Amino acid sequence: xxxxxxxxxxxxxxxxxxxxxxxxxxxxxxxxxxxxxxxxxxxxxxxxxxxxxxxxxxxxxxxxxxxxxxxxxxxxxxxxxxxxxxxxxxxxxxxxxxxxxxxxxxxxxxxxxxxxxxxxxxxxxxxxxxxxxxxxxxxxxxxxxxxxxxxxxxxxxxxxxxxxxxxxxxxxxxxxxxxxxxxxxxxxxxxxxxxxxxxxxxxxxxxxxxxxxxxxxxxxxxxxxxxxxxxxxxxxxxxxxxxxxxxxxxxxxxxxxxxxxxxxxxxxxxxxxxxxxxxxxxxxxxxxxxxxxxxxxxxxxxxxxxxxxxxxxxxxxxxxxxxxxxxxxxxxxxxxxxxxxxxxxxxxxxxxxxxxxxxxxxxxxxxxxxxxxxxxxxxxxxxxxxxxxxxxxxxxxxxxxxxxxxxxxxxxxxxxxxxxxxxxxxxxxxxxxxxxxxxxxxxxxxxxxxxxxxxxxxxxxxxxxxxxxxxxxxxxxxxxxxxxxxxxxxxxxxxxx
Amino acid sequence: xxxxxxxxxxxxxxxxxxxxxxxxxxxxxxxxxxxxxxxxxxxxxxxxxxxxxxxxxxxxxxxxxxxxxxxxxxxxxxxxxxxxxxxxxxxxxxxxxxxxxxxxxxxxxxxxxxxxxxxxxxxxxxxxxxxxxxxxxxxxxxxxxxxxxxxxxxxxxxxxxxxxxxxxxxxxxxxxxxxxxxxxxxxxxxxxxxxxxxxxxxxxxxxxxxxxxxxxxxxxxxxxxxxxxxxxxxxxxxxxxxxxxxxxxxxxxxxxxxxxxxxxxxxxxxxxxxxxxxxxxxxxxxxxxxxxxxxxxxxxxxxxxxxxxxxxxxxxxxxxxxxxxxxxxxxxxxxxxxxxxxxxxxxxxxxxxxxxxxxxxxxxxxxxxxxxxxxxxxxxxxxxxxxxxxxxxxxxxxxxxxxxxxxxxxxxxxxxxxxxxxxxxxxxxxxxxxxxxxxxxxxxxxxxxxxxxxxxxxxxxxxxxxxxxxxxxxxxxxxxxxxxxxxxxxxxxxxxx
Numbered sequence: 004x005x006x007x008x009x010x011x012x013x014x015x016x017x018x019x020x021x022x023x024x025x026x027x028x029x030x031x032x033x034x035x036x037x038x039x040x041x042x043x044x045x046x047x048x049x050x051x052x053x054x055x056x057x058x059x060x061x062x063x064x065x066x067x068x069x070x071x072x073x074x075x076x077x078x079x080x081x082x083x084x085x086x087x088x089x090x091x092x093x094x095x096x097x098x099x100x101x102x103x104x105x106x107x108x109x110x111x112x113x114x115x116x117x118x119x120x121x122x123x124x125x126x127x128x129x130x131x132x133x134x135x136x137x138x139x140x141x142x143x144x145x146x147x148x149x150x151x152x153x154x155x156x157x158x159x160x161x162x163x164x165x166x167x168x169x170x171x172x173x174x175x176x177x178x179x180x181x182x183x184x185x186x187x188x189x190x191x192x193x194x195x196x197x198x199x200x201x202x203x204x205x206x207x208x209x210x211x212x213x214x215x216x217x218x219x220x221x222x223x224x225x226x227x228x229x230x231x232x233x234x235x236x237x238x239x240x241x242x243x244x245x246x247x248x249x250x251x252x253x254x255x256x257x258x259x260x261x262x263x264x265x266x267x268x269x270x271x272x273x274x275x276x277x278x279x280x281x282x283x284x285x286x287x288x289x290x291x292x293x294x295x296x297x298x299x300x301x302x303x304x305x306x307x308x309x310x311x312x313x314x315x316x317x318x319x320x321x322x323x324x325x326x327x328x329x330x331x332x333x334x335x336x337x338x339x340x341x342x343x344x345x346x347x348x349x350x351x352x353x354x355x356x357x358x359x360x361x362x363x364x365x366x367x368x369x370x371x372x373x374x375x376x377x378x379x380x381x382x383x384x385x386x387x388x389x390x391x392x393x394x395x396x397x398x399x400x401x402x403x404x405x406x407x408x409x410x411x412x413x414x415x416x417x418x419x420x421x422x423x424x425x426x427x428x429x430x431x432x433x434x435x436x437x438x439x440x441x442x443x444x445x446x447x448x449x450x451x452x453x454x455x456x457x458x459x460x461x462x463x464x465x466x467x468x469x470x471x472x473x474x475x476x477x478x479x480x481x482x483x484x485x486x487x488x489x490x491x492x493x494x495x496x497x498x499x500x
Numbered sequence: 501x502x503x504x505x506x507x508x509x510x511x512x513x514x515x516x517x518x519x520x521x522x523x524x525x526x527x528x529x530x531x532x533x534x535x536x537x538x539x540x541x542x543x544x545x546x547x548x549x550x551x552x553x554x555x556x557x558x559x560x561x562x563x564x565x566x567x568x569x570x571x572x573x574x575x576x577x578x579x580x581x582x583x584x585x586x587x588x589x590x591x592x593x594x595x596x597x598x599x600x601x602x603x604x605x606x607x608x609x610x611x612x613x614x615x616x617x618x619x620x621x622x623x624x625x626x627x628x629x630x631x632x633x634x635x636x637x638x639x640x641x642x643x644x645x646x647x648x649x650x651x652x653x654x655x656x657x658x659x660x661x662x663x664x665x666x667x668x669x670x671x672x673x674x675x676x677x678x679x680x681x682x683x684x685x686x687x688x689x690x691x692x693x694x695x696x697x698x699x700x701x702x703x704x705x706x707x708x709x710x711x712x713x714x715x716x717x718x719x720x721x722x723x724x725x726x727x728x729x730x731x732x733x734x735x736x737x738x739x740x741x742x743x744x745x746x747x748x749x750x751x752x753x754x755x756x757x758x759x760x761x762x763x764x765x766x767x768x769x770x771x772x773x774x775x776x777x778x779x780x781x782x783x784x785x786x787x788x789x790x791x792x793x794x795x796x797x798x799x800x801x802x803x804x805x806x807x808x809x810x811x812x813x814x815x816x817x818x819x820x821x822x823x824x825x826x827x828x829x830x831x832x833x834x835x836x837x838x839x840x841x842x843x844x845x846x847x848x849x850x851x852x853x854x855x856x857x858x859x860x861x862x863x864x865x866x867x868x869x870x871x872x873x874x875x876x877x878x879x880x881x882x883x884x885x886x887x888x889x890x891x892x893x894x895x896x897x898x899x900x901x902x903x904x905x906x907x908x909x910x911x912x913x914x915x916x917x918x919x920x921x922x923x924x925x926x927x928x929x930x931x932x933x934x935x936x937x938x939x940x941x942x943x944x945x946x947x948x949x950x951x952x953x954x955x956x957x958x959x960x961x962x963x964x965x966x967x968x969x970x971x972x973x974x975x976x977x978x979x980x981x982x983x984x985x986x987x988x989x990x991x992x993x994x995x996x997x
Contacts, residue, residue, distance in 0.1 A: 129874045171713075212720045212951065214720075216720060270737040322820045456709070479980070494711045
C-alpha cells in the first residue's frame with residue numbers, strides 16, 4: 004500500500020501542495036526510528052480500537068503511532084508534514100463527530116495521545132493542575148480528590164484532557180463552572196507550521212493580557228493546526244454539600260421562571276438544571292435495571308427537572324443544610340412554579356439522568372442532536388420542534404433532555420425498529436436539516452453545542468456558519484496551518500468543488 | 501495638512517501597500533458625507549479630550565469622528581482603509597497603555613465609540629444583556645440593577661463595553677466572576693478586511709462549538725483587526741449579602757494559606773482577596789480625607805488583606821448571616837493564620853482600597869506596574885522584588901497592592917519629588933526591565949496582567965513574548981488585517997528595522 008494525500012486532506016489555498024507517495028513500510032520504519040518500534044502499530048488487531056469512533060467514524064488507519072513526549076509528537080508531525088503523510092490526533096476517542104478517527108482510505112496515520120501522561124502536578128496554592136494530554140478526566144479527578152479539589156466538567160464519557168480541549172467540552176455543570184475554555188490557563192501545542200514547532204503557552208496565570216491569547220485558537224477546533232500535548236487547568240474545591248430534587252413544573256413557562264428564581268436565590272450553588280420529558284424518563288425505567296418511577300404512586304409527569312445545588316462550605320461552616328434550604332424554597336414555590344417534587348434523591352436521581360443514553364439504544368436507531376438555543380428560546384424551540392416532528396415525521400419518537408441553564412439540549416430522536424416507513428438515510432438527512440434549520444435560522448442557536456465539528460458534521464458548518472465567518476475562519480486556519488496538515492475539518496468557505 | 505500613513509502604520513508583510521496623500525479637508529468632507537458634519541470634529545477644542553490618554557498617550561488627532569451605528573463605523577473604516585487614512589478606535593478612553601489615543605503626528609483619525617449606544621436590551625431568562633460598544637460599565641450596571649442583575653467586572657475606571665472587550669479587563673472580583681472574556685457571549689465587529697465588513701457574532705449562546713470562536717480574536721488585542729460595535733454579555737444576579745474583613749495575617753506564608761482555607765470553606769462566596777502593604781495603607785490615611793487607621797489604637801500592620809464574600813442568597817433564604825459565618829471562621833483562625841482583623845467594615849474598607857491610586861499621586865512620580873505571577877509565586881516574587889528595589893533603587897518607594905486570588909499585583913513604585921537622584925527616564929527604563937525581567941523570566945508571570953498592550957508597552961511585548969508566539973501572532977494578525985489598518989500594536993516579531 005502506498006500513502007498519499009487523499010482528496011480530503013489536499014492542500015487548499017495558496018500554498019503549494021507537496022504530494023508524496025512513500026511505501027507504507029518506509030513510513031513505518033521512519034516513525035519507528037523516531038519513537039520506537041513498540042509504539043508504531045501496523046497490525047490490524049493492534050490498530051482496531053483506534054479506528055472506530057464512539058458514535059460516528061469507522062475507517063482504517065495506515066498506522067497508529069503512540070509518541071510518549073512533546074518532542075516525539077514534534078518528530079512525528081515534522082516527518083508527516085514533510086512527507087505529506089496525513090495525520091490524525093486522537094485522545095481517548097470518545098468524541099461524537101468522527102474527528103479523531105481515520106477515514107476509509109487506509110492512508111491516514113493515527114497519532115494517539117494516550118502515552119502523553121507524565122505526572123499530574125497539582126499546585127495547591129495556585130489551584131491549578133498541570134496535565135499531560137493523554138490523562139483522562141477520571142484520572143485527573145481521582146488525583147485531585149486527594150487534595151479536596153476537582154475539575155468539574157461533568158460528562159457521560161471519560162475523555163482525555165487533550166481531547167477535551169480540542170472539543171471544548173461543556174457538560175451538565177457548565178452553568179456553575181464554565182466549559183473547558185473557561186478553565187484553561189495554558190497549553191503546550193505542537194504546531195503544523197513550522198512543522199513540529201513546540202509552542203509553549205504553559206502559563207498558570209489567571210490574568211495575562213499580552214496580545215493574542217494563542218491557546219484560544221486550539222480550543223474547540225478538533226485538532227486543527229496543532230496537537231495539544233500538555234495543559235494547565237484551573238481546578239476547584241470539591242463541594243462539601245449537595246442538594247438535589249426532581250421537580251415537576253406547574254407549566255411549560257414555569258421551567259424558565261423556576262430557573263430564574265433558583266439563580267436569583269441560590270445563584271452561588273446551582274450546578275445543574277436538567278429537564279427530561281416523560282418519554283425519556285419512561286425509557287430509563289423500562290430499560291435500566293434498578294430504576295423505578297421516582298414519583299410512584301403518581302404517574303411519570305410530562306416533564307421534570309433535576310436540580311442540583313452544591314456548596315463548598317460544609318453545614319458546620321455555613322450553619323445551614325443545603326438540602327433543607329432547597330426544600331424550603333420548593334415548599335414556598337408549591338402550586339406557584341412547582342407542582343410536585345422528589346426531594347433529596349441524590350445519586351438515584353442522577354442515575355435516571357445518566358442512564359438516558361443507554362436506555363435509548365433499546366428504542367430503535369438513534370438520531371442524535373446536540374443543539375443549543377438562547378435559554379429564553381428553549382420553550383418556543385421545543386414546542387415548534389415537537390409540532391414539526393408530529394406533523395412531518397409522526398413515526399419518530401423523541402427522548403430529549405436539556406441542560407436548561409446553559410441552553411443546551413440533547414434532542415434525541417429515535418426511529419423505532421418496527422416503524423413504518425423503515426429507516427432510510429435520505430429521510431434522516433431531511434430530518435437533520437429540518438431540526439438544524441429551526442435551531443440555527445429560526446432560534447439563533449447552534450447545531451453543535453458541545454460535541455464540536457468533525458468530518459461527520461462538517462457539512463452543517465458550511466451550511467450554517469455565515470459566509471463572512473467562514474471567510475475569516477479560513478484565513479485564520481490558512482495562517483496557522485497553510486498545508487492543512489492537522490485537523491480534518493476545513494473551516495474556510497465550503498470546500499466542495 | 502496632508503494625511504498619509506505614518507511609518508508606524510505602514511503595511512507590513514506581503515500585501516501591497518496603498519499610500520495616499522489626501523488634503524485633510526477632503527477627508528473631513530468625505531467623512532462628513534458618511535456620518536454627518538456634526539459628528540466630524542476638526543476644531544482643536546472639540547478634539548482635545550480624545551487626544552490624551554488616562555495615563556499614557558498625548559498626541560494630536562487629524563480628526564475625531566463619532567459614528568452612530570455599525571453601518572456608519574463600516575463606512576468610515578471602508579473609506580479610511582481605501583484611502584490609507586490611519587484610524588484609531590477609542591471607547592471611554594480610560595485605558596492605561598495608550599492604545600486609544602493618537603500619536604504626535606497629527607495624521608490619525610480617532611473613531612470614538614461613544615455614540616454606539618442604542619437600547620441596553622436585557623434578556624432576563626437568558627441572563628444576558630445586549631449592549632452598544634459605547635455604553636459605559638456604570639450605565640450598564642445601573643440598568644441591570646433594576647432587574648436584580650449586575651455585570652460584575654469591578655474596576656477603578658468607568659470604561660465603555662467596547663473598550664473593556666478590547667482590553668479584556670479583569671479587576672478585583674475576577675476570582676469569582678472571571679474577566680470580560682469569560683462573560684462575553686457575542687460581538688458585532690467591523691473588520692479591517694474586507695474593509696468595513698460587518699461580522700455578526702451576536703450569539704447569546706453559552707454552548708456553541710462550531711469551529712473557531714471568532715470573537716476570541718478581537719478580545720484583549722487593543723482594537724487589532726476590527727472595531728467592536730455591539731456585544732452580548734452574560735450578567736449575574738446581584739448579591740443580596742456581602743461580608744468584609746480587613747485581616748492581618750500571622751506571617752507572609754499565612755497569606756496564601758488563608759486564601760486556600762477561604763476558598764476551601766467559602767469558595768462559593770469569595771469575591772475579593774486584596775493585599776495591601778503598610779506604606780500603601782498609610783498613604784491613603786495621610787492623603788485621603790475621611791480615612792483613618794482602621795486598626796487604631798494598634799498601628800498599621802506590615803501587611804493586611806481585604807476579604808470580601810458575597811452571596812446571591814439572602815439571610816432569609818440561606819438561614820445564615822454571611823458576615824457572622826466569616827467572623828466565626830476568622831475567630832477559629834485566630835493566632836493560626838489571623839493575627840488581627842477588622843470585621844464588617846464594608847464600604848469603609850473598600851474606600852481604603854479604592855483610594856490607593858489617588859493617594860499615591862501625592863507621593864511623587866508614579867511608575868506603575870500591572871503584573872501577574874502564579875499565586876504560588878506571589879510571596880517569592882514580592883520578597884525578591886523588594887530586595888532588588890532596596891539594593892538597586894533605594895530612593896524609590898513602593899505602594900503595592902495585590903489581587904492575591906488571581907495573582908495580579910499593582911506593583912506601584914513612586915519616585916519621590918524630593919529624592920536624590922532626581923527623576924530620569926533612563927533609570928525608569930532600567931527599573932522597568934529589572935521588574936519585568938523578574939516577573940516574566942524568573943517567575944513565569946505577565947508584564948501586563950489586565951491593562952493590555954498598546955503603543956506605550958509594545959516594546960515589552962516584543963521583549964517577553966516567545967519568538968514562536970510572536971511568529972504565530974503575526975501570522976494571525978496578518979491574516980485578519982493584511983494592511984495592518986486597525987490597531988496600533990504589531991504582534992508579529994519585532995517591527996524594529
